Amino acid sequence: MPGDSLYINNEAAKKNTYDAIVIGSGISGGWAAKELCEKGLKVLLLDRGRNVEHIKDYPTATMQTWEFPHRLQLTQEQKLSHPIQSRHFSYREDNSHFYINDLENAYVEQQRYDWIRADVVGGRSLLWGRACYRWSDWEFESNLKDGHGIDWPIRYKDLAPWYSYVEKFTGISGNKDGLPHLPDGECQPPFDINAGERYMKEQIETKFKNRYAVHGRTANLTQPVKGRGQCQARNLCHRGCPFGAYFSTNASTIPAAYATGNLTVRPHSLVNRILYDEQKQKATGVEIIDTQTKQTEEFYARIIFLNASTIASAAILLQSTSNRFSNGLGNSSDQVGRNLMDHHKGVSVTATLEGFEDKYYYGRRPSQLYIPRFRNIFDDKAADFVRGYHYFLTATRPRTTAEGLLGEELKAALTEPGPWQVNFSGYGECLPYADNRVTxxxxxTDAFGRPQVAIDCRFRENELNMHADMIECAKEMAEASGLKNIRVNANISTPGNANHEMGTIRMGRDAKTSVLNAFNQMHDVSNVFVTDGSCMTSASYVNPSVTFMALTARACDYAVNELKKMNL
Known part of the structure; x- marks a missing residue:
């Protein structure tokens, strides 16, 4: 019976036994490892990728553009070996070593889905955009109010202290803006905005009721913290930051976990399935495939945190079958793999701001102005869609085109910036649809002889209508602000390309319609917790990562308390 070796008194089982196993070392997995280690548990952190040590394994972090053979452009070989990853703007010559090889890790796209994946310890915490905004009760109550999806089992008040807890450690810069639909957090001072952005902030907030343009909140330090330096505004975060100035597992949570003496990290460990004891009705451990030797090995623990990322976590549960769970571990509700969501993006509206020729800016900030959702909040209702979206707004002065110039004239022209350009880019919410799913x-079969993951996901009428409204409202704000030469470049993204995949193992109040309870604990298997994006019951319009962190810290606290009570 799977997992029985846990109860055989032999040295192999002893060596492979821990208090807790965390599957996946990205943003949420790193937090789970830190929290459980700091609470005194011996933790095994598993990741399918190679190890990456902070600073040591950022080979391109300080290189100049001219030091790259292809000046940051992808080679034909990279495009052929990474046909999925190269669909995304972030995959470049200077960070390609962090990404997964698509040819060696194939999946089935029943409809196009851009599954963008890292293949290193730290996961996409090395690659994320770092925008950090709390969800409000507009997000946690939306399913209940409009009838799409099921009700969240928690509200903002349940998560608020945990937001504060993780924000203080993570280091998030931004303002306290006092907006009811964008709760304030624990923030370091924000990055300053420039003259063009100050103008746009004033125009938007003056001319539109309930529209606000606030300083962006980002997990980049404006003040140093223990072991990490402040952001240098180099715009090279995607290479790994030797200053530790942006939050990543590698710079933050893994060092904290190691400091306890309780952490073991095992890279090259692809989790094949979670082991389940039919008699005890508990998980006993995991079976991994060593990606270097191709050999399988089992590890055992009292509790398991599944944080492999939304699609991979669903696949692991679906692969973990037993007599009780013939369609996947904890899947009595038949919800594992369903309700896959991602934000939709692709709106880009750019216009010229006249004046301010005597103004410029310094550095390459990691933040922008942020315009939180206004549609379907307060009195700004949209007739043809529910939920809403946000914008990032930037004002810059690109170089002049210098068309037709050569030599000294060209060099001289390129030393002068052109007129101010303002850009609106938007992200919108996707509703939970039961047939947007992972199977x-x-x-x-994949390279290890396992069934391939299949993804069937598309945006529907609600998302398409929202996308069209995003274009019109951006144009409206540009026109009202006196901008000229308004240009629209808008094609709705393919699911996956926003890198905010959520759903597939959702939280809920009823075990018949959800997989997890209010503490991210499986209804069916009490010692398994899931706190990555797969746990989300809706997608919101807001970047989700700091919510993953808060949910993880909260779930770890609950799990350890349950262990102490001998309930797990």
């Missing part, structure tokens, strides 16, 4: 295709 296993048993007719195709």
């Amino acid at each position: 296993l295709d048993k007719t195709k």
Whole structure:
């Protein structure tokens, strides 16, 4: 019976036994490892990728553009070996070593889905955009109010102290803006905005009721903290930051976990399935495939945190079958793999701001102005869609085109910036649809002989209508602000390309319609917790990562208390 070796008194089982196993070392997995280690548990952190040590393994962090053979452009070989990853703007010559090889890790796209994946310890915490905004009760209550999806089992008040807890450690810069639909957090001073952005902030807030343009909140330090320096505004975060100035597992949570003496990290460990004891009705451990030797090995623990990322976590549960769970561990509700969501993006509205020729700016800030949701909040209702979206707004002075110039004239022209350009870019919410889902295709196998993951996901009428409204409202704000030469470049993104995949193992109040309870604990298997994006019951319009962190810290606290009570 799977997992029985846990109860055989032999040295191999002893060596491979821990208090807790965390599957995946990205943003949420790193937090789980830190929290559980600091609470005194011996923790095994598993990741399918190679190890990456902070500073030591950022080989391109201080290189100049001219030091790269292809000046940051992808080679034909990279495009061929990474046909999915190269769909995304972030995959470049200077950070390609962090990404997964698509040819060696195939999946089935029943409809196009851009599954953007790291293949290193730290995961996409090395690559994320770092925008950090709390959800409000507009987000946690939306399913209940408009009838799409099921009700969240928590509200903002349940998560608020945990937001504060993780924000203080993570280091998030931004303002306290006093907006009811964008709760304030624990922030360091914000990055300053420039003259063009100050003008746009004034125009938007003066001319539109309930529209606000606030300083962006980002997990980049404006003040140093223990072991980490402040952001140098180099715009090279995607290479790994030797200053530790942006939050990543590698710079933050793994060092904290190691400091306890309780952490073991095992890279090259692809989790094949979670082991389940039919008699005890608990998980006993995991089976991994060593990606270097291709050998399987089992590890055991009292509790398991599944944080492999939304799609991979669903796939692991679907692969973890037993007599009780023939369609996947903890899947009595048939919700594992369903309700896959991602934000939709693709709106870019750019216009010229006249004046301010005597103004410029310094550095390459990691933040922008942020315009939080205004549609379907207060009195700003949209007739043809529910939920809403946000904008990032930037004002810059690009170089002049210097068309037709050569030699000294060209060099001289390039030393002068052109007129101010303002850009609106938007992210919108995707509703939870039961047939946007992850399954296993048993007719195709991966490099390890397992069924390939199959993804069937698309945006629907609500998202398409919202996308169209994002364009019109951006144009409206540009025109009202006196901008000229308004240009629209808008094509709705493919699911996955916003890198905010959520759903598939959702939280809920009823075990018949959800997989997890209010503490991210499986209804069916009490010692398994899931706190990555797969746990989300709706997608919101807001970047989700700091919510993953808060949910993880909260779930770890609950799990350890339950262990102490002998309930797990």
